[in-house]
Amino acid sequence: MTDQHAALPPIELLPKDISAYRQGNRGVDYVHTFDSGQPGPHVIVNALTHGNEFCGMVAVTHLLEQGIRPLRGKLTLVFANVDAYHRFDPAEPFESRFVDRDFNRVWDIDTLEGPDETVDVKRARALRHIYAEADALLDIHSTSYAVPPMLIHERMAKIEPLTRHLRAPLYHVMLQGVKHPGRPLIQYGAFGDPQAMPVGLVVECGQHFARTSGDIAIGVTMRFLDFYGMVPPSLAAQHPPEPGMPRRYEIMEILVAKTERFRFAAPFIGFEELAAGTLIAMDGDEEIRAPEAGCTLIMPARRIIKGKDVVSLARRLD
Structure with missing residues (x-):
């Protein structure tokens, strides 16, 4: 393994204690589902796919701390790879991306139903039925380097209304059916099927440890929930997108x-x-x-x- 850049970035954003959220209501640690009792989609906001990407944790804890509940449908909040998160060491901040295997490269049937007993794969197995319920998934990430935030998604007609609504971040990267070695979460099951309705979207909110990445995560999450009619428009309006038109790749x-x-x-x-x-x-x-x-x-x-x-x-x- 080779590190291309030896210098460590400034660490402005640090993990915080999320143990209060361990006991959820789905029979799986760190998973909380809120049912409005009204017809509507089941939307999942997913944090900590990678253990050292804290912006998703900021967004999900914001929803929990503010007591935000869906106006329609169901809202599920997930802290995903918490074992990796708990291993974070600011002296070696890139070492806690995962424990044994990249949680975002295990979403193929051979891995999920195979003999692998690594911590990360076992956590994926525990969560797969939760993700399979989703009509929409927002998977919140950040980047190793300080590059512009971006949306990443398959190039499918079913996701275009959502990306037009979000608009920002203003860099949109489309996968066009290209597969990573080991499948990422947004290509799992119905998310990766152009004929199925469920959609999966990644937002990369900026550099892992930049304070602004947490702010961006909150803003995108609120606009995501607004698209599905799950929060009052006035709440989403507090997080307007940056001006400009997207650059698509x-x-x-x-x-x-x-x-x-x-x-x-x-x-x-x-x-x-x-x-x-x-x-x-x-x-x-x-x-x-x-x-x-x-x-x-x-x-x-x-x-x-x-x-x-x-x-x-x-x-x-x-």
């Missing part, structure tokens, strides 16, 4: 490190637009170059692990 390819000698050609952090043929990385003796003009790097990995995805290559659509 489509993922062309997800690069996976084939060797332990994978090295980026420059200290990329994300959203660099490259000329065709620009050297992106060396993977052992293999050169990896930009396949076309305007090739944009999306979320290059801070830590390089053989066999894991290290960066996505995208083209800008507008």
Whole structure:
């Protein structure tokens, strides 16, 4: 494993004690469902898919502390990989992303129903029936580097009304059916089926430990709930989106490190637009170059692990 950038970022946002929320009402720790008693969708707001991404924790605890309840349908609040969260050490802030396996790369049937007994997979199994109930899922994340916040989703007609309503963050990254090694949560089950109604959306709220990432998470969550009619419009109006029109990108390819000698050609952090043929990385003796003009790097990995995805290559659509 190689860390591409040795310097640690400032840590403005720290974990807080969430033990008060361990006892939920679904028979699974750290899961709370609130039923309005009125017809409507079942919406899930998901925090801590990765243990060191605290902005989702900020948004979910905000909902709990403010006593926000759905006006219609059901609202479920999930703290996902709490075992990883509890391992956070500010001296090594990137070590608590997961315990044994990336919780956001286990959402395929072979893994969920296979022999794997890692902490992260067992937690996924405990939660899978909760996620399967959802009509809509907001999965809240943050990024290793200080890049613009973004929405990430499949390029499917069923999700376009939601992204138009949210609008911000103003960088929209579409997967277009491209699969990561190990399936992410927003591609699990009906979320990844263009013919099924449930939708899954990731918001990347900014750098992991930036105070602003928590603010962005709260704002996007409120507008997400507003789209489904679950909170008073006046509440969502307190979190207006930033002005401007979205910049949309489509993922062309997800690069996976084939060797332990994978090295980026420059200290990329994300959203660099490259000329065709620009050297992106060396993977052992293999050169990896930009396949076309305007090739944009999306979320290059801070830590390089053989066999894991290290960066996505995208083209800008507008």
